[in-house]
Amino acid sequence: MSYDIVIIGGGPAGLTSGLYSTRSGLKSMLVEQGTFGGQILNTRLIENYPGFPEGISGAELGEFMYRQAIKYNLETRLADIVQLDKEENYKVSTSEGNIQTKAVIIATGSNYRKLNIPGEKRLSGYGVSYCATCDGFFFRDRIVAVVGGGDTAITDAMELSQHASRVYVIHRRDQLRAGKVLQQQAFNRPKLEFIWDTIVDEVIGENKVEELALSNVKTGQKSKLKIDGVFVAVGLIPNSQAFLNILELDKDGYIITDENMATSAPGIFAAGDIRRHSPRQIASAVGDGVAAAMSAFRYIQQQNN
Amino acid sequence: MSKVIEVTDQTFKEEVLESDLPTEIDFWAPWCGPCRVVSPIYDRLSAEYEGIFKFCKLDVDKNPNTVAKYHIMSIPMQMFFYSGEKVDEILGAVPESTILAMVENMIKRFPVDEIGKLKTILSSWVEINRNYSNKFNKWANGVNNLESNLTYNNIYQTVKDVNNSSNKLSRALLELDGNK
Numbered sequence: 001m002s003y004d005i006v007i008i009g010g011g012p013a014g015l016t017s018g019l020y021s022t023r024s025g026l027k028s029m030l031v032e033q034g035t036f037g038g039q040i041l042n043t044r045l046i047e048n049y050p051g052f053p054e055g056i057s058g059a060e061l062g063e064f065m066y067r068q069a070i071k072y073n074l075e076t077r078l079a080d081i082v083q084l085d086k087e088e089n090y091k092v093s094t095s096e097g098n099i100q101t102k103a104v105i106i107a108t109g110s111n112y113r114k115l116n117i118p119g120e121k122r123l124s125g126y127g128v129s130y131c132a133t134c135d136g137f138f139f140r141d142r143i144v145a146v147v148g149g150g151d152t153a154i155t156d157a158m159e160l161s162q163h164a165s166r167v168y169v170i171h172r173r174d175q176l177r178a179g180k181v182l183q184q185q186a187f188n189r190p191k192l193e194f195i196w197d198t199i200v201d202e203v204i205g206e207n208k209v210e211e212l213a214l215s216n217v218k219t220g221q222k223s224k225l226k227i228d229g230v231f232v233a234v235g236l237i238p239n240s241q242a243f244l245n246i247l248e249l250d251k252d253g254y255i256i257t258d259e260n261m262a263t264s265a266p267g268i269f270a271a272g273d274i275r276r277h278s279p280r281q282i283a284s285a286v287g288d289g290v291a292a293a294m295s296a297f298r299y300i301q302q303q304n305n
Numbered sequence: 306m307s308k309v310i311e312v313t314d315q316t317f318k319e320e321v322l323e324s325d326l327p328t329e330i331d332f333w334a335p336w337c338g339p340c341r342v343v344s345p346i347y348d349r350l351s352a353e354y355e356g357i358f359k360f361c362k363l364d365v366d367k368n369p370n371t372v373a374k375y376h377i378m379s380i381p382m383q384m385f386f387y388s389g390e391k392v393d394e395i396l397g398a399v400p401e402s403t404i405l406a407m408v409e410n411m412i413k414r415f416p417v418d419e420i421g422k423l424k425t426i427l428s429s430w431v432e433i434n435r436n437y438s439n440k441f442n443k444w445a446n447g448v449n450n451l452e453s454n455l456t457y458n459n460i461y462q463t464v465k466d467v468n469n470s471s472n473k474l475s476r477a478l479l480e481l482d483g484n485k
Contacts, residue, residue: 032400033400034398034399034400035339035342035343035398035399035400036342037338037342040338041338041339041341041342041398042338042339043338044336044338057338058338059338059339059341059342062338062342063341078400078401078402124379124396125378125379125382125394125396125397126376126378126379127376127378129378129379134337134338134339134379134380135378135379135380137334137336137365137366138365138372138377138378138379139378207376208376208378229378
């Protein structure tokens with residue numbers, strides 16, 4: 001099948017691009033690998049997206065965006081993206097077959113960065129978690145650890161301290177990267193305990209998480225920590241692996257664009273969290289989605305002339 | 306129409322562990338966003354696979370015993386059971402194709418005997434008949450003087466026949482139980 005535009009990623013940026021591209025009359029296909037709505041589905045209450053003064057749940061906002069996006073004949077497909085190649089126009093190779101298209105909008109966002117240590121994958125869902133908002137509920141009066149030292153780690157630790165009896169924050173340095181105000185709030189929480197200069201070597205447990213094996217990076221000393229859950233908050237990885245061959249990325253793997261969302265390859269645009277220097281907000285992702293769709297529209301018109 | 310069965314700590318054993326069919330249970334909560342994405346998939350599949358595969362769900366807020374027993378610490382968590390044993394699981398919100406592949410795979414791995422399938426079909430049939438028979442009776446009790454009308458008379462007679470047939474099916478079901 002051949003399309004004017006293929007949008008990769010069904011979060012706020014991709015869904016908005018789909019809405020604008022179909023409304024401008026382009027034959028459009030949106031490919032999503034998991035569930036439409038994207039990362040916002042994990043947020044219980046979104047209070048900083050304009051138009052919802054009482055806040056709105058991520059699931060509801062995601063559903064609204066999806067319903068609006070498919071209202072104007074946006075075709076959708078659930079598939080993994082394998083690769084993107086220049087061929088006639090562009091060829092998008094997916095797990096469910098190939099698609100020919102004149103233009104592409106990449107809105108694949110990012111995923112939780114993993115620790116890549118033994119036990120992490122096996123005990124995922126059984127005490128290893130990447131989302132405190134989603135899973136904190138299950139650790140009422142339990143002992144948990146948060147790994148990381150940035151804003152997300154500290155916000156997670158504060159949120160978890162509302163459920164858990166004790167929250168350890170394990171950080172590989174001797175100070176936090178999180179904002180000063182957040183740090184002050186965290187240091188004032190009696191339930192939070194900081195373990196500095198320490199990395200996690202292994203998650204231990206038979207059917208569920210029981211212990212962490214730790215190493216102090218300065219003294220080299222090894223130790224064990226008994227816990228019921230571990231929340232990994234060591235940042236995000238951009239989902240750009242499929243585009244390495246064709247696009248210019250920055251050193252962290254984010255796609256470099258200009259102010260019109262154009263990438264280094266003509267006809268390929270990027271929107272949302274996958275862009276370098278993205279503020280990583282729903283509102284900015286939506287704005288990117290609009291700009292990318294408009295740029296793609298202009299590009300296709302020029303190609304046709 | 307959804308045929309997903311709402312299971313509790315009290316009914317888990319009967320509905321899931323003692324189920325005649327391969328069975329899926331979706332651990333969910335009202336506050337869980339991704340759960341809302343997968344639940345319509347299960348609603349749809351439950352109708353499509355009625356009598357072949359059983360779909361259940363359990364609210365983790367209200368049923369702490371089952372949650373503790375299966376170490377549920379992240380939702381949506383979907384577990385697959387056959388003959389009282391947990392045989393597989395899917396963690397997180399996944400596309401319909403993944404769920405469908407798992408269900409088809411379960412059906413292949415754990416073929417249900419023909420009598421088991423027949424029993425499931427017949428028992429839901431009998432139950433539907435019972436529901437509609439009750440609805441009809443409720444309606445009929447509220448109206449007067451329709452017996453003289455020939456059309457209504459025919460309807461009353463037909464309902465009676467259906468009820469009789471349904472009772473026969475119920476008895477046949479009991480016999481099937483005895484044969485197993």
